[in-house]
Every structure is written in structure tokens, then in C-alpha cells.
Amino acid sequence: MTTTSRIIIVGTGFSGVWSAFSAKRLINLSQKKKDIEVVVISPEPTLVIRPRLYEANVASFTHPLGAMFEDAGIKFFQGIVKKIDSDAHIVSVQSTSGLESSLNYDRLILAAGSSIVRPQNIIGIEKHAFDIDSLDSAIKLETHIENMASLPPSPARDTIVVCGGGFTGLEIVTELPKRLTRIRNHRIILIDNSKEVGQALGPGPRPVIAQALKDLGIELKLGSSVAAIDADGVILASGERIESKTAIWTAGVRATPLTQQISGLKDKLGRLHVDQHLRVPSARDVFATGDAASARPDTEGHYTMMSCQHAIPLGRVSGYNAAADLLDEPMIAYTQPAYICCLDLGSYGAVVSEGWERHVKIKGDMAKRVKGYINQVAIYPPKDSQKALDEAKPVELNGTQLIEHILRAVA
Template identity: 30%
Template sequence: MVPADRDVTLAALALQTRAVSGTRAPLPHVVIVGGGFGGIAAAKTLAGKPVTVTLVDRNNFHTFSPLLYQVATSALAPDDIAPNLRGIVRRSRNIEAHLGRVLDVDLDHHAVIVDNGPPIAYDYLILAAGSVSSDFGVPGVATHAIPLKSLEDATRLRSTVLRRFEEANANPALIDEGALRVVVAGGGPTGVELSGALAELFTKVLAKDFKNLDVSRAEVVLVEAVPAVLGSFSPASQREAVEELEARGVQLRLGTPIARVDGDGVELTDGTRVTARTVVWCAGVRANPIADSLGLARTRLGEIVVNKDLSVPGHPEVFVVGDLAAATDRAGRPYPQLAPVAMQGARHAARSIMRRVRGRGRTTRFRYFNKGVMATIGRRSAVAELPLGVHLAGTLGWLSWLGLHLVFLMGFRNRAVVFLNWAWNYFSWDRGNRIIIPDPD
């Protein structure tokens, strides 16, 4: 719903919407909000179909979030994992990209409200705006911790870690204040992958860069509220991950939640303090706040409750996919917040729209086909749980992880660059992307 205090009043909006509708192409217009995994999959499914599509995103790039931790740890450059959205849809004549932040959606007047132009009218809408980092009410997270959810977060984290090393190099007394210690909050795949990669960055790269600094005092402390890491994986994978992390020197504090974060580090609920000048928050997400004002039924974490076919109750022309949707299986269990869920759901929504456009009757239930889960801990170390009970670990798991991420990465250029970077990092034991981006004055 559009709040009353908005500049755009409902009456003005209705007029504007009609104005846009007046120039609407004769083909049905599908607006996709979000050029992430879901949005791109929906756009690709609608490419060449008898609809016009507008893909709206606040960024002009797609973020391949599974590799954000590699940007944060200097293994890859930001551009390597962020293909340009216009480039992605360039060959699809019926798809246009729109760079703009979506502020609201007027479900009654079928219009998407953007920050940089008139409302965009739609016949069908796919909401794929994803999720945001959530502090779950832990004091100090918003002020003192860095999330790992966007490309900006990843480059900020990289700069922060490298800057702390420079500061400690200039003034070694800062080591006692935690300048070389990073606390990673959250032992899910992101926290595990980041911890392993940070530990390798410290021991294999920065130890050689900083000749006069005692880099052996650098530490990664992984804090997880429950007694295990990789909660959604099997006990065997969890054990493997713990062993591999410990082999890399990562300190594990499992089973004790963080009570608060401040400028000096974190305090756990048992009263223990961990002094650290860098705290990374990988402990959870909630739905994009775009859902807050729509007046739709939502879950505790803000996801929009959807019908079996991913449409919104009472709005058969609106579909929600990916992290923003509270999609469930037949037993009512929520689907996980994973890229394949978003992609498969988006394809399903796009196909449902085409059924409606073609007047081909009822839409069907969305079913997620689980092709497995993976997490890498570091060089030649990963766990992969694939269908039919196949469990890979060590080098084999790592190679399958590398291969799969190359396949899913969008665009030939990005794949080639990432592959070359990985090969360089592997054979040289180096990381080529170690610039500190200066803070704006």
C-alpha cells in the first residue's frame, strides 16, 4: 500500500498509472523487481515470449552472492562476480532493464513505484527482491559489525581487514586491542567459507606481505549460537568442516550466542569477551523490507505468504519468488533460502504467467528439486551433499564446488576471469586483489 504521507498520492498515482497504461505496448507487460538469481531466471524464461518485460534493480549488476566471500578475502575482484544487467538481457529484444530503487508497489493500481521516474504499470508482477541482513535484535550489530550480503559489504570487509593489518604494522600495540583478530558471527555456509578463506589469506598471503609484523598473532574466531557449524548439513559434513577449520587455525566458539557487539569486539551470552577490531555478521537474514508496506500476510522473518503456485493470495497477477517468498513443500516445510530455490521458483512463476497470458487454464504447485548443497572450507577442502546420498569431501568436494560455481556464474567473460584468478591463486599461493578502497573524505 502507498502510505498517505507519500508525495505520490493515490489519486495522482492512478492518473500516472493510466498515463503509463495509455502508452503500454499491446503485449502484456511483466515487471520483475530484482535482478538477482530469481529475477534473472524469470527474465530468461520470458525471453522471446509474447510479453514485454521490465527488469528493475537498484544496481546495474547481478550479484553472484556465493562468491562474495572471495571478494572479501582478496581472491576475486568485485567485477568478476557482478555481470552487468543490461549485458545479460541485451540479446532479448522483449526485455528492458531499468536501474532504479523500488520504493513500493501499488497492488490495487498495478504499479511499481520507483525512486527515479513515474510508476511502472504492470499486467503481471514478479517480486524477487531477496533478503537483507538481520541483527535479530542483538545490540551493536548495525553499528559495529559488517554484514556480507552485497558487493559493497564485501569490498568494505576486504578494505577493513587489510587496513587493520596496516594499522598494526604501523603500531604493533594495536595487536593487543584485536587489530589482527576477526570475529565471524554465524556458522552457516557463509560464515564457514569466510572463516576458512580469511585464515588462508592471513597465513598464506599477508604473512608474506608484512615482513615486520607478527602475523602469527592474527586470528579468526567463528562464533555460532548452536553447538555445530553448517546446521543444514549432515553430521559427517559438520565434523569434516570443524576439522578443516581447526586445521587452518580457525578458533571455534560453538553453542554460545553473541549477546552484544561493540567497538572492541563481542560479548557472548556466557559473559566471555572476544576482543576484535573486525566483526562480520553472517548470522542471518530477513525478507527485503520492500514487503513491509504491501499489506500482505507475512512470516515472522517478513517473507510474503504465497499460494502453491507462488502467486499472492487475492492477486493472481503477482508472484513472489526466492528469499522474499514463504514457499513451502507439500508438508508445509519452508523451502531453504538458496539460489536454486529462487531460480526454480522464478522459472515456475514465469511459466505460470505465460499460461495465464495464453489462456491455458490453471497454474500448478511449485516443487523445488533439491540438487544438493555444498560449502567450501578452503584450498582443496569442501563438503558436498548430492542427491542419492552422494557425499563428497576433500579435494573431490572442492573440485565439484569449483566446477558448479563456474557453471552457475553468469557470462563467459566472468567465468573465464574467475577461472584464471582461481588458477593464479592456486599455483602462486597469492591473492591478486588487495587494494584498500579509501573512505570518502
């Protein structure tokens, strides 16, 4: 009699999808007589292309997974994981109809991503701030922008405030000018508590970012923080009020709350610290990946970023290792010495930097072509399940190889 083992993967973001295909690929290749099923749990069998949610036409930025999973022999369970009991090896799931059920696992891969942080000390942020953290929230913002032209002109209608000058804030604020062509004399303001624009992105890309913001007419309020948001304005900690019906919050994200249900060290973003195999040391049958994992990509003291650039290879390694552990095969160490930062700067272009020092490699129109290739091609999984299985093998590229590969693709 064959005993079936089960790998459960929580989440259908980039790391969850690639975990599933990587685990299934290794199981298919194994010659050992062991029956292992791969089960993915998520509210929808859909990959949201989250890195593109700053763009227009956001409703189209999804990738269906149901048929791919079925063709590959990956099971899908529709629902929301409410509780993880890592001692009993059980996850409790609530279905879309509200029914609750429990699933046992032999190995668990937590790939439930992250979500934006809305500080509770900012009055009105929950009710009045927009964001582009999820597909629904990005659609809500896009609908609002499309409806702005039908409102009577006023300083509040014509002013858009982006709160947060990190990666997401810079991409949405530089994209807004071409999305506001129907609003004459619009005003776009970027607020950040840092003293320098793009401070977190390092000194390399900073002059390019500053020039892009200047050329696009973006106003800056640096060294400023938000105290309150209401239907018609943003109030700064200084007491200054900016009339605006459109405040977009982009400052800060945090790992899925499910990480708090698993014992073990966590970083300031709530991510679980994992070993070189992406296993949680205090919960030996649990692997964390993507935005749920604080992993070391190299031996230089760096930690992975919350980005698809890290989520995809993290997923491939975590899926491989969860299956290898059950198959009694050697696990592989996660390593990703390449780090490429590609920041979209709207109609100005883009800037591509290499390495953790973020040395600028490409900027302007060519960088924009690189960003377009990444957003529109590179991060999408194949539509064919067999091709997805083939591509799920963990691979490593250094920074130079990665940039050369992309440049050949866009040439």
C-alpha cells in the same frame, strides 16, 4: 489497435534475471497475437554473484545485464521500488537521481531478494560489524583485511571474530586463513549460539565441518551470543570480551521489506507463501520468487532455501507462469525434489551432501572441485542473450542426476 500488457520484475538477483528470460522466452514462442512487454526494475543492470562474496577479489563477482536485456527485448528501468499497490497494479519507483515515477503492471514478479538481519539489541552492531551480504559490504571487508598488515601488531588487530556458524559463517571463517597470510600469528574465532558446530546443516556434514575447523586452527565459542561490538572488541552475553578490530556478522537474513506491502501469509523470514505456480494467493496478479517466496519444492513438507540453487529454477518457473497467465496458456507447477548442499571449507576442501537429510556424497579435494565449478561456472548466466533465452526453460533434475552432471563437468 494492440493493447500492450506488462510484466514487471523487481530485482536482478538470480531469480529476477531468470524470471525475465523465462517470461520473454515464452512470449517469443507464443503464436498468439498479444503484445506483452517485460520490464525489470533494479538499482543497477547487474547480477551480483552473491554466493561468492566470501572469497577474495569480490569486486569481480558481477555479471553485466544491460546488453543482454536489450538484445533479448527486455526493458530495464533503473531505480528502487519504494511502494507496491497490488490493488491498483502500480509500483512506485525512485530513480538514481531521486525522481519518483509510477509504472502500471498486469503481472508483477517480486524477486527483490533478502538482506542480513542486524539485531538492534546488539550494541554497536550497525557501526562496527562487517558483513558479506552485499557487494559493497564485501568490498569494505576486503579493503579492511588488506589494510590490516599496515597497522601495528596487537591482539585486536590479529584477531578476527565471525559471528554466526551457519552456511555463510562457515564459508567465510574457513576462507579467512588464506586471506590472512600477511598477518603472522593471526587468531580466528567462530561464535555461534548453537551447542554443536554446523547444527543447521545436519548430522551428515557435521564431522567434516568440525575436522576442517580443527585443521584450519579455527577457535570455537559455541553456546555463546554477542551482546556488543565496538571498534576494538566483541563482548559476549557472558561478559567475556574478545579484543578484535574485525567482527564479521553472518547470523540471519530476512526477505525484502517489499513483501510486507503485499497482503498474504508470510513465514518467519518475511517470505510470502505462494501456491504451486508461485502466485501469491491473496494477490492474484503477483508472483513471488527467489528469497521473497516461501515455496514447496516437493510434497514432503519442505520449503525452499534462500540459495541460488532454488532461486534459479524458481525464477524460471515464475517468469514462465506470469507470461503463461497473460497468454491464456497453462501454467506449470514448481517442483524441485533435488536438494544438494555444497559447503566450501577453504583450503581444507569442501563437503557435498544430497537430500534434505544431507547425506554426505563427496568431501575433500573432489568436493572442492565441485564447489569451484558451481561458483565459477554453473551459477553464471550465459553472456549471449539467445543462449540465456534457450536456457530459461524450466527443467527438473533429481539429486543423483545433478551430482552426476557436475562430476562429469569437473572430471
